[in-house]
Amino acid sequence: MxxxxxxxxxxxxxxxxAQIASHRLMLRAGLIRQSSAGIYSWLPMGLKVLRRLEQIVHEEQQRAGHHPMLMPTIQSADLWKESGRYDDYGKEMLRISDRHGRDMLYGPTNEEQITDIFRRDVSSYKQLPLTLYHIQWKFRDEVRPRFGVMRGREFLMKDGYNFDLTKEDALHAYNRHMVSYLRTYERMGLKAIPMRADGGPIGGDYTHEFLVLADTGESEVFYDSAVTDLTLGERDVDFDDVAQCQALMEEFTTPYARTDETHDEAIFAEVPEERRKTARGIEVGQIFYFGTKYSEAMGANVQGTDGKNVPVHMGSHGIGVSRLVGALIEANHDENGIIWPESVAPFGVSVVNLKQGDTDTDRVCEELYAALGKAGIEVLYDDRSERAGTKFATADLIGSPWRITVGPRGLKEGVVEVTSRRSGEAETMAPDAAVGKLAEIFAGL
RNA sequence: CGGGCUAUAGCGCAGUCUGGUAGCGCGUCCGUCUGGGGGACGGAAGGUCGUAGGUUCGAAUCCUGCUAGCCCGACCA
Known part of the structure; x- marks a missing residue:
């Protein structure tokens, strides 16, 4: 571009x-603009990031065998009356009525809807196991929205629902989600720690929240530092392998890691003192197993092998996609601006032309722009007639992980400068070599 | 939902106390000189002062209602 x-x-x-870094930087870098309290428009570059995150979520969900679909934002209140949550949800739920005076609502989540879809078309154990998910806008009428997209009223969320014949199968689904979420966050360049959590309004005994450590996090967290060393890395995961998913889940949840809601000083005290950490975290996802709560309330049954109807075991799982944009920035920025991980950057490379209008710098910039594009890298070419300082400041602010600086001084020697946004380290090399180096860096993503 | 604060140009702010018809910096537009970390000079555009009403010869300024936004707390992904 x-x-x-x-x-x-x-x-x-x-x-x-704007009070916190991510909110300030999202506004300053032109990612979002506020529409009303807790509701934002996503400008082109912000949308690029959001789409990249969605793409990663889609790929990892489908890798785990889950099926994408899309449910509406506006729901009928009838389903919620049936599940009993119409009254439970309170003022957080935006209630509206249509022209006929029917009670409708802007969905804060989709358990009722998915359960309704399930019960209409699934009747046999042979159709299980089944996990459906979608990425859709939700609305929760927060009393006090703040921190930009981190605590907005309207937010984009991936929510998924598993349906299984038995509790054992449903717990495998739980583990499968645990692992797929770990993969998802790692691909985004984030360290998200699964922590034992409270059920909240969704309910359930088995639930973990995924938290990204950041000073501005809304939750206080307590953990064994051993947990931060764990990574999935290049490990090959077979999501149908019950034992492997179980083992991975145990590996990542055995070290102590809890939010203040479930924190237990007595257990925490057993962690060796030098590994006992207290920090703040941003919640970026949560998984639940809640058994037959909705299937019983809403009659979502299947016939088992014995021909008898039994309510299915369910779980739900969420990733706060729009919130992740804020969390990523909280975890990746400095005083000059954003520092995007390569996998989610709206532009992988910023090409800075230091002397717009100079025949040689213009030509080399154009060549770099074309060659990097051909290598599959999204490039932002700063072709404005601005001075060097302005262009550098812009590049730093918007946070492209790599910058190629092209100026007459370097071109006299036949070189351009390749700078890492994260480390600040700069290397000079021929333009061809720069393309080669960056193509290699981005090839694996 | 309790407590506090704010609303004046795209952004950041002054002007309000003491009423006289709106200003500064940045950004934007034009021109010249510049050209490796937000450059200089000259010119220009841009505001029903959140909104409705009241007081007054006259209201950004004083009074009342409303709306929106922000902060602390409670709540929440």
Whole structure:
């Protein structure tokens, strides 16, 4: 993308309403604009990030054997009256009525809807196990929205639902989700720790929250530092392998890791003192197994091998996709701006032309732009007639992980400069070598 | 939902106390000089001062209602 033709309204100063780094930087870098309290428009570059996260979530869900679908944002209240949650949910739920005076609502989640879909078309154990998910906008009418997209009222969420004949099968689904979530966050360049959690309004005995450590996190967390060393890495996972998923789940949940809601000082005290850590965390996902709570309330039964109807065992699982954009920035920024991990960056490379209008710098920039694009890298070419300082400041702010600086001084020696946004380290090399180096870096993503 | 604060140009702010018809910086547009970390100079555009009503010869300024936004707490992904 040529910056001169793009819509990327960056701000030099921070809007007064933004308190935390991610909110400030999302506004300053032109990712979002507020529409009303807790409701945001996603500008082109913000949408790019959101789409990249969605893409990773889709790939990892489908890798685990889950099926994408899409349910509506507006739901009928009838289903919620049936499950009993119409009254339980309280003012957080945005209630509306249509022209006929029917009670409707803007969905804060979709257990009722998915259960309704399930019970209409699934009647036999032979159709199980089944896990369906979607990525859809939700609305929760927070009393006090804040921190930009981290605690908005409207938010994009992946929510998934598993249906299984037995508790054992449903717990495998639970473990499978645990592992697929770990993979998902790792691909995004995030360290998310599964922590034992409270059921909350969704209910359930088995539940873990995934938290990203960040000073601005809303939850206080307590953990054994051993848990932060764990990674899935390149390990090959067979999501149908019950024992493997179980083992991985145990590996990642055995070290102590809890939020303040479930924290137990007595158990925590057993962790060796030097490994006992207290920090703050941002919740970016949660998984639940809740048994037959909804299937019983809503009559979601299947016939078992003996021909008898039994309620299915269910679980639900969520990833806060829009919130993740904020969490990623909280975990990846410095005083100059955002530092995107390669896998989610809206632009992998910023090409900075230090002397717009100079025949040689213009030509080399164009060649780099074309060659990097051919290598499958999204490039933001800063072709504005701005001075070097302005272009560097913009590049730092928007956080492309790599910058190629092209100026007459370097071109005299036949080189350009390749700079890592994260480390700040710069290397000079021929333009061809720069393309080769970056193509290699981005090839694995 | 309790407590506190704010609303003036795209962004950050002054002006309000003491009423006289709106200003600064950044950004934007034009021009010139520049050109490796937000450059300089000259010119210009842009505001029903959140909204409705009241007081007054006259209201950004004083009074009342409303709305929106922000902060702390409780709540929550």
């Amino acid at each position: 040529r910056l001169s033709r793009y819509f990327m309204p960056v701000l030099k100063e921070t809007p007064a309403e």
